[in-house]
Amino acid sequence: MLEGLAPGAAARERERRLLHDEVRAVQATGFGAQRLPVELGGADLPFETVIARLVDLAAADSNLAHVQRGHLAFVEGLRLETAIGAGGPGGEPIPARLRIWADRVRAGEFVGNAQSERQTLGELGTRLARRADGSLRLDGRKFYTTGSIYADWIHLAALEGDERVALTVSTRQRGVVSIDDWDGFGQPLTGSGTTTFEDASVEAVEVERGGDATRSPLIGGVFQLVLLAVVAGVAERALADTVAFVRPRERTFGFAGSRPPRLDPLVQAQVGRLSAVAAGARAIVLDAAQTLGGVLERTRRGEAAGHEARDAQLAVFRAQHTVPTLVLGALAELFEVGGASAVGTGPALDRHWRNVRTIASHNPTVQRLAALGQFELDGTLPEWSAPGAPAAGTTAPPGGTSAQRDGGEDV
Known part of the structure; x- marks a missing residue:
């Protein structure tokens, strides 16, 4: 597949043709699922093997490799949440959320990343709040949202009251919009521009509170x-x-x-x-x-x-x-x-x-x-x-x- 990606990479950049088809083609090969552990039905490949393959992908199209960044980090997080021995004899059961995410990743669903905002460093304007019916809503604007324009899900940071939380939100709703306004002179096809969230629905299970210093x-x-x-x-x-x-x-x-x-x-x-x-x-x-x-x-x-x-x-x-x-x-x-x-x-x-x-x-x-x-x-x-x-x-x-x-x- 890489042989077919490399010849058109320069033309895609020159014509600013976004990589929707190419991202889907890469996901269809299982590239995004390589690090899923065996406990979640994955190939469980060594980390350095995945990075070596990423170098190969970047040699074919640097933009296409770059957009994998948030997805690979997200999957690595899932892997760390799945303790060795979980689900086995005497082991802790694997949480339903991890099994659901493993199914999504194996099916080729793609996760983008959206943390930064165009304001004072360290401040968050994106807010998670509750509607009158108790459901969660997300409102805010992010920039440098690499890969999100191609994504099925976006992983991001927000404030819930005064608490900083991480959450994952589906892009399959009208309240989530990514636009191609990245104006840097390099990596033009990474979608590293603006993503807005307006009354976007968030499932409670997709909110991670607290942090892990390790x-x-x-x-x-x-x-x-x-x-x-x-x-x-x-x-x-x-x-x-x-x-x-x-x-x-x-x-x-x-x-x-x-x-x-x-x-x-x-x-x-x-x-x-x-x-x-x-x-x-x-x-x-x-x-x-x-x-x-x-x-x-x-x-x-x-x-x-x-x-x-x-x-x-x-x-x-x-x-x-x-x-x-x-x-x-x-x-x-x-x-x-x-x-x-x-x-x-x-x-x-x-x-x-x-x-x-x-x-x-x-x-x-x-x-x-x-x-x-x-x-x-x-x-x-x-x-x-x-x-x-x-x-x-x-x-x-x-x-x-x-x-x-x-x-x-x-x-």
Whole structure:
């Protein structure tokens, strides 16, 4: 299937053709259900395997991989809720809600994400309230709602009175509307624009109150590692596109040449650099995925040591500096392989830099470096919170990473 997605990716971006059909095609393969545990009828694939497949999907179409972000994190949350041994002899019964969600995910239903709002960082204007008949209603406006324009369900944060809650709402109702108003210069097909909720109905079983201090950094790590997998995939697609651009060329640039560009050592060096960076980015991402995946599994078993979530968190933070920095540097130089013709809209080589630059802006590297430096100097961990996690008032702590940044501003 990936072979069929890659050739049209540049044209889809250029023409801004949203990925409704492509998202459904990917879901139909079971991509979104790979991490469902066997207790819920799933394939139970290792986390690093799913991330490797996500890199492959991103190499075919970075937008299509990016929109999986909220869905994969949501499924990982379901997995953590399903304790090892649940439903077995002597084990706790699996809650009906988890079985219902497993059926939905296996059927290909898709979950989008909508945390951030265009207002003061850490504040929520989206409200969950009760109608006169006691049913729940949702009202509010979200931005950076990546994937929600394609979704059957949207996972989001809201306030119920003064309490922050997480909830999942069906998009199959008039009160939920996503529009394509994302105006960033990269990742244009992710639907990372506005979603509004107006008297939208919410099932009581879909509301999660309170937070889990253990799960928060782990699910936050999933959100961020998905972005890094997309960056690694872009590097691989950029390499393939650059090779396809250079190989048939006969005309050199700057002066009359006696050999085609593919035989020019300077061109070869640029392509070689991109090859090394693409391989390195994948390796770093998969190494972090192996670390995080191991902690996710041990946490689910109740076996994780206290320091393991910290180590997984830091591994992702370090990769958030290294991977985008390497890839952006190589993508900025790939235009050296072809002179003026390399900036044409036909090859569309510029889209790779724009897309990675957009993804990397989600959590600026300088913030990650500062957080890492603070940890190395005094042992202070960066603060994480997940949708529904308790918060001090409604404002994120100074320098902390709130749900609005680590699970929310998902451009």
